[in-house]
Amino acid sequence: MNQHVPVATQNVTSSPNITTYKAVAVTRAIQSAVLRPDSEGRVETVFMTSGQTVVQGQQLLKLDSASEELKLAAAKENVEVAERVFERIGELKSRGVAPDAQYDDAILQLSEARFALKEAELALERRYVVAPFSGTLGLVNLSAGAHVTTDTDVVQLEDLSSLLLDFSLPEHTDGSLQPGSSVSISQMTSHASHTAKVIAIASGIDPQARTYWVRAAIDDPKPWMKPGMSFMVTLTVKGEEYPVIPEVAILWGSREAYVLKIVEGKARRTAVTVIRRRNGNVWVDGDLTDGDIVVSDGVHKLRDGHPVSVPQNQSDQPASVGEATQ
Structure with a gap:
């Protein structure tokens, strides 16, 4: 007859399989552009300074535009002349004096004059470099008198009202995030955490890397947060219990x-599948539920069906659990 074997036991408790994923992301401005002139010429006036905050449509630089200004003045004069001719021919036509062909010709000349005026206005506009959106300028290296072409970099403009981060996650986390979800970010050299909000998720999975891309935004970033900085993105996923x-x-x-597992005072072999290990604990899948008691010490003394005894002063509190990091 088998004698009772003293063992230590542990109560079974359920806990979600919490996994933390980390990814490195580099920030970039929500809008960024290197500005170049639309035409070639000599710089006449520089209206900007390095690091300046500008608004959309603000003039930053002007090229020599004497020729364009003369052409614009001539185009305006031509429109005024064509309008006077059109009005005179129209009055004569209403009295039956001017033929239809002459009236049609006056309409055509007025249309051509107005079109030429639009071209002259556009040519003058192209002698200016203006801010396409509101933002902050980079370093300005041009001065009056410099010759520029359409390939000359005038200045970089960045909208720093929000910073974007793109990072990848394993495919099995797909569905854990939605647009509007928050993720924790921290600078690579600091443990201080900040929050970024997911704004877009890629529609497909990379077939080689088995990952997908996520885009998050840091709204109203701190003054020290700049484009090009590296951040650690942390995502905590709460899985099944x-x-x-x-x-x-x-x-x-x-x-x-x-x-x-102790059932009616006997040790019963119960198959399990190990899901995850963490801090001396194991998440398992098997025929175990909350409140079941398993042998935690003395397991090698027992066989299936062996009677066991548990000391009265034994603590069978469930072990504390943590989360896994990947």
Whole structure:
């Protein structure tokens, strides 16, 4: 007859399989552009300074535009002349004096004059470099008198009202984030955490890397946050709940892992599948529920069906659990 074997036990408790994923992302401005002139020429006036905050449509630089200004003045004069001719021909036509062909010709000349005026206005506008959006300028290296072409970099303009971060995550986390979800970010050299909000998620999975891309935004970033900085993005995913037991309670057979669950005073072999290990605890999948008791010490003294005894002063509180990091 088998004698009762004294063992230590542990209550089974369920806990979600919490996994933390980390990814590195580099910030960039929500809008960024290197501004270049629309035409070639000599710089006449520089209206900007390095690091200046500008608004959309603000003039930053002007090229020599004497020729364009003369052409614009001539185009305006031509429009005025064409309008006077059109009015006179129209009055004559209303009295039956001017033929239809002469009236049609006056309409055509007025249209051509107005079109030429639009071209002259556009040519003058192209002698200016203006801000396409509101933002902050980079370093200005041009001065009056410099010759520029359409390939000359005038200045970089960035909208720093929001910073973007693109990062990738494993495909099995797909569905954990939605636009509007928050992720924690921290600078690579600091443990201080900040929050970024997901604004877009890629529609597909990279077939080679088995990852997908996520775009997050830092709204109203701190003054020290700049484009090009590296951040660690942290995502915590709460998975399914599994029974949690001490790692020492796991035994390994020839085909499977198992634990010894105490049922009516006897040790019963119960097959389990190890899901995750963390801080001396194991998340398992098997025929275990909250409140079940498993042998945590003395497992090697027992066989399936062996009677056991538990000391009265033994603590069978469930072990504390943590989260895994990837």
